[in-house]
Amino acid sequence: MIEILLAGAFALGISLFGTPVLIRGLAARGYGQVIRDDGPQSHHVKRGTPTMGGIIIIFAVAVAYFSTHIITQVSVSASALLVLGLMTSLGVVGFLDDYLKVARKKSLGLTGRQKILGQVLFSGIFGFFGLRFPDESGLAPLSSQLSTVRDTSIALGTVVVIIWIILMVTATSNGVNLTDGLDGLATGAAVMTFLAFILIGVWEFRQGCATLNSPNCYVVRDPLDLAVLSAGLAGACTGFLWWNASPAKIFMGDTGSLALGGALAGI
Template sequence: MFYWLYEQYAASGYVPILNLLKYQTFRTGLAIFTAQLVVVALGSRFIRWMKVKQGKGQPMRAEGIQRHVIEKTGTPTMGGVMILAGLFTGTLLWADLSNVYIWSVLLVTGGYGMVGFLDDYAKVTKQTTAGISSRARLGLEALIAVAAVALIILFAAKPPESPELLTSVTFPVFKQLFLDMGWFYLAFGAFVIVGAANAVNFTDGLDGLATVPVMIAAAAYGLIAYLVGNYIFANYLQLHFVPGVGELAVFCGALIGSGLGFLWYNAPPAKIYMGDTGSLALGGAVGTIAVATRHEVVLAIIGGLFVAELLSVVIQVAWFKRTGRRIFLMAPIHHHFEKLGWSESTIVVRFWIVSIMLALIGLATLKLR
């Protein structure tokens, strides 16, 4: 919204101070502050309201960690609503709303947030860990993801030097290597988005465990978006230039700010959980940014923690169906470490450290060639 003011008045010289709004870095900083302020301001009242509405709060897995059943029962869920309120406010106020990348990411974030909300609502009202059916949830996620990828392919500005880039997969290190998939890219892009959403969903199992790694991934992709959206930086780093995608840095800033605000209440011991409302929305947002910036493969590095959590569940289920035995004491893998005797705070902080290391490795690929 405020970027529109810049276009209307600053360019005409009526209000010179509005010239600051043309800088993505300035608007990113304001998006961080705005989103955090909104979430913190909503927090206490929203949590009290959720406690009244939900009663027993988020249901716990009967076969899960017994300490969780004792200590965490009664903690409300759907805290993702707070995150989305800050994220959308920060983005809508400070981003360029004529940018197709902004709307594609907002489509996935809002759509996945609604799917997660329906899942959380079913769990709370029925007091069961089973929400809506997995088939229905994945189907809705896939439809939303395909719509967002199609929006990018159809309406995003084509890179002048390589117009086929919008339907291509690029690879880190090998800067000139990319695979043009044509319209098959719709399926690939949707796979990345759905996979990222569910990977973050599996990671969200301990207080603050998913929140900080998502912010770290957002910070890394905010930098990537800014660099590949700037022709000079992209050319210097020998990256594929993607016109307009730099505006996603503002969205990433709002995501970081809303995450910081939520962490105020989600830090151990958590007063509220983000639930599927938050985890699906945030994971989908990160996946969409990876698709938009054409750094989908790098997501496997920057989001390596999420990948490990997802794979631990897939491996555990597949191996148990095949042999009747388990590889991990419990999946996702953070519960395996709990079963080994690690404290919750130790697991959370160490996973944060791993996320930082992976993000730095992922960013290092920008210069390696």
């Protein structure tokens, strides 16, 4: 369980102390929030606040995760790597949107169709590869069976699973994006969600069929490593929240909101 503490601590430190460095860098380049003139007057005070803060969240999570595994000499898992890939790729989509906004000095970056296309593409890739890479027990990172608390005997098939994953990832990433409208709201909600994922991962590991010989055990893939990744995400968001709480010194932008939505859906 030391991996969970290390990942959380590393990500917290990187995010907490790295965010002000990012703020200065973004401010020096004029990468500030663009506010529509016809928007609420209360939002105009946010004009010019550095955005694209999701960069530090993604960076902190990745460094914390890999550093933890290097220190503990525990192998990385396919499940966590897939989630990291999904988070980063959606973060790239969000970054393009944020960059176009600040470059054009307008509140319009990528079109809605372009963002949806990026989300569909990367979530489809996530689903495709998630159904591969079985472990020694034959378990892939993603299950193709209908599940409630546990998998049932109803097989959905590859196409249905990928379509479902696309819908889930797209809905979740856009949901976080919509939530990111008040200072610290999306970040704070994400912290609590990832903390819950840590508990779920540890519980599934303790009650998993790989460690518990019981008819009620969970047949799951890499629950503990996903808990480690969740700890990194919780730590990174907590460190960022210090600077993102009202009055925000930086916004995560679509870079952060789409990335966090991808991580939430992926885990």
